Amino acid sequence: MDDDEKPIDPVTGTYSHDSSSWNDYGLFGISDSRDNSILSEFGWNIEPELNRIDSAPKETDASTSEIVVDQATKAGLVENTGDVSMSNPVASSSESEDRPESSTVSGEAASSGKPPTPGTGGKVKKKGPKRIRQQRFAFMTKSEIDHLEDGYRWRKYGQKAVKNSPFPRSYYRCTNSKCTVKKRVERSSTDPTTVITTYEGQHCHHTVGFPRGLISHESAYARYLAPSSTSQQFSYPRPQFPQVGDLGPSQSQPQVISSEAENQPSREQPQTSFQDARVDQGLLGDIVPSIMRN
DNA sequence: CGAGTTTGACCAGCGC
């Protein structure tokens, strides 16, 4: 894919690529689960960016974070993140039809005319229009834990080895039967301490609650889930996110914090609700520590 | 026993 010359919306600062089969806008963020801070976030197309990150080590010695930040800067999106999530079409148009897994096997078999494969228990794939992917939203999170709590329940449905990466990629689907949201979790090949979580789609239900602590990217993810745009179908709760000290044993432990992370003022800042933060400072004020914005 | 995970196979898209 040629992602060198992407059209960036001059108004929203978001990027979208002109493809009939893709409609993924997204925020791309770097967070640190150890101190509950978002290190950086910006709008970007997720897919090529992740590919670039994973395949980039030969091009630069910079850390993954630096690569990402640089991309954000180049795209001129950092200052426009406040518009990003709200400008998303939220894939509403494709939401209903983008349900390849919702079709029954029998229905697929009937439509494709293919008999079930005997050796695989009748697995039949739909042949038809190109798969339309939903809006995506990815985070890079410094964590030793791959699967981070985000308030929703997920069922793993696959795992694949990824090219150019020693770490497998895991595929999760929301356990809510009516919810089509998926997420992929993988470790950065360039920085094994970084977990890349990519969400696809929007939840059509509330969270199952916020057990224990929430990892750092949860706040940004919640923001993504609960934009103020009119396209939002549901009103998601805006919980008070717990302090790091509330984190349970299964969460990332705030152990050795890098010097960079130690400088993050997030722990001293009061945990304000989203609503307050959004009113005051917009998206950046909401999720990015002030020091990162300077 | 139900829910969730593992894992090998299948399929579609894409590049060469």
Added chain:
DNA sequence: GCGCTGGTCAAACTCG
């Protein structure tokens, strides 16, 4: 057209 790769399926398995 072919091979590679990512994404998904679903049977088997594990766990609580």
